[in-house]
Amino acid sequence: xxxxxxxxxxxxxxxxxxxxxxxxxxxxxxxxxxxxxxxxxxxxxxxxxxxxxxxxxxxxxxxxxxxxxxxxxxxxxxxxxxxxxxxxxxxxxxxxxxxxxxxxxxxxxxxxxxxxxxxxxxxxxxxxxxxxxxxxxxxxxxxxxxxxxxxxxxxxxxxxxxxxxxxxxxxxxxxxxxxxxxxxxxxxxxxxxxxxxxxxxxxxxxxxxxxxxxxxxxxxxxxxxxxxxxxxxxxxxxxxxxxxxxxxxxxxxxxxxxxxxxxxxxxxxxxxxxxxxxxxxxxxxxxxxxxxxxxxxxxxxxxxxxxxxxxxxxxxxxxxxxxxxxxxxxx
Amino acid sequence: xxxxxxxxxxxxxxxxxxxxxxxxxxxxxxxxxxxxxxxxxxxxxxxxxxxxxxxxxxxxxxxxxxxxxxxxxxxxxxxxxxxxxxxxxxxxxxxxxxxxxxxxxxxxxxxxxxxxxxxxxxxxxxxxxxxxxxxxxxxxxxxxxxxxxxxxxxxxxxxxxxxxxxxxxxxxxxxxxxxxxxxxxxxxxxxxxxxxxxxxxxxxxxxxxxxxxxxxxxxxxxxxxxxxxxxxxxxxxxxxxxxxxxxxxxxxxxxxxxxxxxxxxxxxxxxxxxxxxxxxxxxxxxxxxxxxxxxxxxxxxxxxxxxxxxxxxxxxxxxxxxxxxxxxxxxxxxxxxxxxxxxxxxxxxxxxxxxxxxxxxxxxxxxxxxxxxxxxxxxxxxxxxxxxxxxxxxxxxxxxxxxxxxxxxxxxxxxxxxxxxxxxxxxxxxxxxxxxxxxxxxxxxxxxxxx
Ligand SMILES: Nc1ncnc2c1ncn2[C@@H]1O[C@H](COP(=O)(O)OP(=O)(O)O)[C@@H](O)[C@H]1O
Ligand code: SF4
Ligand SMILES: [Mg+2]
Numbered sequence: 073x074x075x076x077x078x079x080x081x082x083x084x085x086x087x088x089x090x091x092x093x094x095x096x097x098x099x100x101x102x103x104x105x106x107x108x109x110x111x112x113x114x115x116x117x118x119x120x121x122x123x124x125x126x127x128x129x130x131x132x133x134x135x136x137x138x139x140x141x142x143x144x145x146x147x148x149x150x151x152x153x154x155x156x157x158x159x160x161x162x163x164x165x166x167x168x169x170x171x172x173x174x175x176x177x178x179x180x181x182x183x184x185x186x187x188x189x190x191x192x193x194x195x196x197x198x199x200x201x202x203x204x205x206x207x208x209x210x211x212x213x214x215x216x217x218x219x220x221x222x223x224x225x226x227x228x229x230x231x232x233x234x235x236x237x238x239x240x241x242x243x244x245x246x247x248x249x250x251x252x253x254x255x256x257x258x259x260x261x262x263x264x265x266x267x268x269x270x271x272x273x274x275x276x277x278x279x280x281x282x283x284x285x286x287x288x289x290x291x292x293x294x295x296x297x298x299x300x301x302x303x304x305x306x307x308x309x310x311x312x313x314x315x316x317x318x319x320x321x322x323x324x325x326x327x328x329x330x331x332x333x334x335x336x337x338x339x340x341x342x343x344x345x346x347x348x349x350x351x352x353x354x355x356x357x358x359x360x361x362x363x364x365x366x367x368x369x370x371x372x373x374x375x376x377x378x379x380x381x382x383x384x385x386x387x388x389x390x391x392x393x394x395x396x397x398x399x400x401x402x403x
Numbered sequence: 404x405x406x407x408x409x410x411x412x413x414x415x416x417x418x419x420x421x422x423x424x425x426x427x428x429x430x431x432x433x434x435x436x437x438x439x440x441x442x443x444x445x446x447x448x449x450x451x452x453x454x455x456x457x458x459x460x461x462x463x464x465x466x467x468x469x470x471x472x473x474x475x476x477x478x479x480x481x482x483x484x485x486x487x488x489x490x491x492x493x494x495x496x497x498x499x500x501x502x503x504x505x506x507x508x509x510x511x512x513x514x515x516x517x518x519x520x521x522x523x524x525x526x527x528x529x530x531x532x533x534x535x536x537x538x539x540x541x542x543x544x545x546x547x548x549x550x551x552x553x554x555x556x557x558x559x560x561x562x563x564x565x566x567x568x569x570x571x572x573x574x575x576x577x578x579x580x581x582x583x584x585x586x587x588x589x590x591x592x593x594x595x596x597x598x599x600x601x602x603x604x605x606x607x608x609x610x611x612x613x614x615x616x617x618x619x620x621x622x623x624x625x626x627x628x629x630x631x632x633x634x635x636x637x638x639x640x641x642x643x644x645x646x647x648x649x650x651x652x653x654x655x656x657x658x659x660x661x662x663x664x665x666x667x668x669x670x671x672x673x674x675x676x677x678x679x680x681x682x683x684x685x686x687x688x689x690x691x692x693x694x695x696x697x698x699x700x701x702x703x704x705x706x707x708x709x710x711x712x713x714x715x716x717x718x719x720x721x722x723x724x725x726x727x728x729x730x731x732x733x734x735x736x737x738x739x740x741x742x743x744x745x746x747x748x749x750x751x752x753x754x755x756x757x758x759x760x761x762x763x764x765x766x767x768x769x770x771x772x773x774x775x776x777x778x779x780x781x782x783x784x785x786x787x788x789x790x791x792x793x794x795x796x797x798x799x800x801x802x803x804x805x806x807x808x809x810x811x812x813x814x815x816x817x818x819x820x821x822x823x824x825x826x827x828x829x830x831x832x833x834x835x836x837x838x839x840x841x842x843x844x845x846x847x848x849x850x851x852x853x854x
Pocket of ligand 2: 524676677678714715718719721722724725726727819826832833834835
């Protein structure tokens with residue numbers, strides 16, 4: 073188990089390892105915020121008073137409110153930390169939902185083939201072709217009625233965007249894995265189709281799911297913020313959400329009140345960056361083909377003015393020779 | 404290699420294949436699919452009749468692409484037969500053998516059948532699920548068929564692993580395929596195949612992808628297992644040398660058909676079919692100082708999607724006679740071969756003379772070449788090609804070369820597609836056997852192109 077966890081580190085080196093480590097660090101900090109928000113955040117996300125005294129409105133950062141307060145009398149630092157919890161919850165749920173739906177669909181579609189496959193490919197391709205924000209907007213409109221404006225509704229609207237990605241990757245891997253000899257061997261020992269899919273294909277077609285998962289998570293943070301910004305995401309009374317805070321703060325920014333925009337904005341950028349780094353780092357370890365081998369730089373012969381050509385013929389020849397030798401070296 | 408095993412006690416008929424065909428429809432490009440026309444059919448197995456007897460080792464030998472794997476897969480119902488039947492007579496206590504027709508079985512019956520028929524694959528690495536431990540992989544058949552579970556399952560897996568020489572079993576059970584060597588992987592595959600205590604094992608080139616050093620050991624293991632477990636083998640190989648060591652009977656396959664079948668000793672002592680003779684010549688001599696021609700007869704294996712007319716071996720056959728099914732495509736090959744020996748300028752002018760050889764691509768018994776050209780010169784060209792190599796078997800199959808108004812017409816002799824017929828101690832599909840040349844009975848030569 074432990075070796076499984078550290079194997080991505082052992083398989084990478086240099087740049088890729090740094091990408092992974094720094095990504096994990098940033099993401100880890102936000103996950104810590106999310107898990108321990110009640111203990112880390114100085115106040116509640118919708119707290120306007122302490123000991124019966126109301127906070128100042130839009131107070132700049134000071135000792136009591138490190139990140140200041142906003143136009144709703146809320147403490148910005150607390151909003152940012154509680155916002156991490158919202159973001160992590162929504163993103164984790166949406167990734168989970170889309171994996172749980174997309175992976176089995178892809179597996180089934182790739183394995184069964186025929187018209188089931190064709191219909192699903194068509195549906196998923198159409199979903200994939202739509203602008204993701206538009207899709208999320210449509211779904212959050214649709215889901216607001218039955219589910220309200222909470223975490224679940226937001227997660228589900230994001231889910232719809234990401235299902236096609238898992239579906240496509242898993243389906244395509246399944247289509248090629250289906251022809252593998254070990255699948256035929258499974259048939260030869262009398263395995264049913266369900267067993268073949270579950271025990272023989274599943275483990276081999278989900279290799280790239282973690283990569284897609286983290287990259288999607290990064291994307292989902294942005295989309296969730298955009299929904300919030302448009303007032304379609306999490307409703308303010310349900311939880312603290314960075315995008316919503318940003319949209320409220322935008323008007324004040326013109327009046328020189330920077331802290332209400334900068335901090336939530338930075339949180340979004342940082343978490344997106346962290347998750348992207350993790351995704352790219354994982355990608356390098358999961359797909360070794362993408363790992364570029366370090367190339368030795370090609371040494372070009374020094375440029376010589378053509379007038380010297382006649383007398384320096386010999387040296388040019390030698391230089392040209394060296395170049396070929398080095399090129400051969402690289403292979 | 405080890406000593407040849409005692410001749411097995413060969414019992415009753417176990418599996419009977421009759422007129423077995425496995426044809427694959429080729430899917431063409433998008434356009435032909437839209438138009439609903441297939442791009443053709445690959446006749447991977449094309450009318451095979453053979454009976455497997457209990458306790459024997461039947462060798463299936465042929466070059467790659469001759470349909471050996473497909474035949475093995477069809478036996479287990481892994482490849483769907485498009486025609487013909489496979490009848491399995493399950494041996495039971497009390498001497499009764501209920502017949503089961505593999506080709507008519509439902510998915511459920513097929514799964515049931517696989518407790519009796521098992522397969523060992525060519526590439527042991529590909530045959531094991533990379534993400535499944537050896538213990539799980541080898542024990543899975545028992546689990547799937549609900550035969551054992553828990554501690555009992557573990558015990559039986561350990562026993563099977565020990566049986567195939569993976570000991571101590573405890574050590575191998577925890578491993579994954581990537582931890583094992585090629586030979587060890589093949590042992591694991593064999594363990595998985597025998598754990599259900601099957602009747603028949605189809606071994607598809609089980610040692611061809613292994614290091615030479617472990618081949619003999621794996622073959623010896625298979626012989627030991629056969630003796631201990633009373634197995635019947637179908638041993639598929641392209642290597643007659645291992646077949647000689649391993650098999651009681653050998654079937655030589657070429658382009659989806661059995662062209663010669665008989666007891667191993669007879670095949671080796673007196674090979675009849677020209678293809679068998681060629682394969683025998685290609686066996687590397689154990690003595691490295693003896694230089695033996697290693698190449699198989701000229702030419703490549705023809706495309707299984709459009710096999711030659713008549714005897715499908717005729718384009719490569721050194722003994723071919725007039726009746727072997729000569730046709731337009733052979734003429735094309737001959738001309739092209741002729742040109743490889745000419746100067747570019749000669750080639751240019753001759754090529755210009757006969758024009759596009761595409762007319763020869765469709766199998767035909769009479770063709771006209773050099774349309775619109777000076778027919779006398781076209782004829783001279785053919786004469787030159789003939790003079791170059793008068794012993795070329797093709798000319799035996801040319802009845803007539805005629806100058807007509809629009810070119811030179813070449814008429815080929817009527818050919819036959821020989822059936823497998825007894826000759827001496829074996830059966831052979833060649834118009835030369837039994838002697839003298841007796842083309843009948845035979846299928847009409849264009850039978851393969853009929854539908
Ligand atoms: N699943 C398939 N679909 C289409 N063609 C196939 C398939 N399997 C085998 N073939 C074709 O059938 C012929 C025989 O193949 P195979 O049985 O693998 O021969 P061998 O095992 O003797 O090398 C080949 O021409 C091969 O291309
Ligand atoms: S029928 Fe016999 S002689 Fe004629 S081509 Fe075939 S193998 Fe050769
Ligand atoms: Mg094969």
